Amino acid sequence: MVKNTKISVIGAGFVGSTTAYAIMLQKLAEEVVIVDINEKKAMSEAMDIAHGTAFIEDIDVKYGDYSDTKDSDIVIITAGPQPKSGETRLDVLNKGLKINAQIVPQVVKYNPNAIIIVVANPVDILTYQTYKLSGFPKERVIGSGTVVDSGRLKYFVGEKYGINYRKISTYILGEHGDSQVAAWSSTTVSGIKLDDYLKSLGFEINDEIKEKISQKVKEVGFDIVGGKGYTSFGIATAVARIIKAIVTDEHTVLPLSTLYTGEYGIEDVYMAAPCIVGNSGVKNLLEIDLSQEELKNLQKSAEVLKSLNIK
Missing domain, CATH: 3.40.50.720 (NAD(P)-binding Rossmann-like Domain)
Incomplete structure (x- = not known):
């Protein structure tokens, strides 16, 4: 306790x-x-x-x-x-x-x-x-951002390729919703780029496969709702993970919804970004390497949310 x-x-x-x-x-x-x-x-x-x-x-x-x-x-x-x-x-x-x-x-x-x-x-x-x-x-x-979405991305990659998804480091960025962005270019397995890791094992990974997995991450919450009427366990566990990082001053990195103040060319919007988390809350918003396409889509996600924010 x-x-x-x-x-x-x-x-x-x-x-x-x-x-x-x-x-x-x-x-x-x-x-x-x-x-x-x-x-x-x-x-x-x-x-x-x-x-x-x-x-x-x-x-x-x-x-x-x-x-x-x-x-x-x-x-x-x-x-x-x-x-x-x-x-x-x-x-x-x-x-x-x-x-x-x-x-x-x-x-x-x-x-x-x-x-x-x-x-x-x-x-x-x-x-x-x-x-x-x-x-x-x-x-x-x-x-809570995309902590649960990022967990789902790890799970589905691990499931598809039979690898330990707990060794996968990846983030869903942007909106917790339809415009979210999977940061495939920064995804690693035990520190090795995902594409290189999978190819070394003889597995195929390409943009079409990545898009199918990304879409599955977006839709699976609604699949769960369709079956049982709501989601609870995944998101509750994700929130508990955030709390643990705070109460133990863990300084871990989680994709939380936080205020952008110029990072990635985005300002005045809350959406998911990799954040260092400790006992004072969000200590830093990190800018990780993204492909040009990922950055463009992240900025589009910001525009979707900014158009709906109530000032």
């Missing part, structure tokens, strides 16, 4: 409750508070998770209102509309903005020194809105 760490989760839906559960399993906090407009739902989820602490550690999991989140180290916002089958994450924009606009002032009121992690979709736009509404420095307003 990470001592003296308090984490609050706003939203007791599939993502929020599973995230709270992942935090408990990984012993990432001493206290976890779940808040939801549906108090009975928050109470039931907190109670269910709390019963599991008997087998894990002495972690206090409870439900409450915003006042109970007071002095949290991290506040996670998961509350928002769930995209339906056939909808893009941007289709739920207006609903999400309204809900988030009600949440952020309450979070700020009770947690002026917290790091805010936005998970609700469309995550990049809601994170930008949270940054504007909160008045917090950009380092302390983070979106």
